[in-house]
Every structure is written in structure tokens, then in C-alpha cells.
């Protein structure tokens with residue numbers, strides 16, 4: 011899937027002021043959700059409106075930090 015082409019649901023200026031309600035970090039638009047790279051929560055977007063509720067968020071335990079990859083619990087492609 012291409013990145014940055016079909017993710018025009020949230021305006022950039024609005025995305026800038028949105029913050030994760032759990033840890034107050036910035037959110038990144040990903041597919042049809044807003045993802046917090048800091049705590050790994052993913053907030054759904056319904057009808058173009060982001061649902062920034064902690065109890066509506068999904069945790070992604072295996073993708074906690076896909077950007078920096080500081081913590082990798084299991085690395086299946088670690089073979090030389």
C-alpha cells in the first residue's frame with residue numbers, strides 16, 4: 011500500500027493539534043486510525059472524526075514502535 015496518498019481524511023493542521031489522551035504525545039494517521047507511536051495505542055476514525063478515547067483505543071503489542079524500533083521483543087528475521 012502506498013504511503014501518504016490515500017490518507018487525506020484528517021487535515022494536517024488538525025492532526026497537529028491532536029494528541030494522545032493517554033500520554034499527550036502526537037498522533038500519526040495510519041490507515042483508518044490515528045496511532046500514537048509513544049504508547050502504541052491506535053484510535054479509530056469514524057466518518058472522518060477521530061475517536062480520541064482511551065477505552066476506544068486499540069493496543070498493538072507487537073507494533074509498539076514501528077518507527078524507531080527501539081524495542082523488538084521477537085525478531086523473526088534475525089538470521090544472518
Ligand SMILES: [Zn+2]
Pocket residue numbers: 030031032033034035046047048049050051
Ligand atoms: Zn499515547
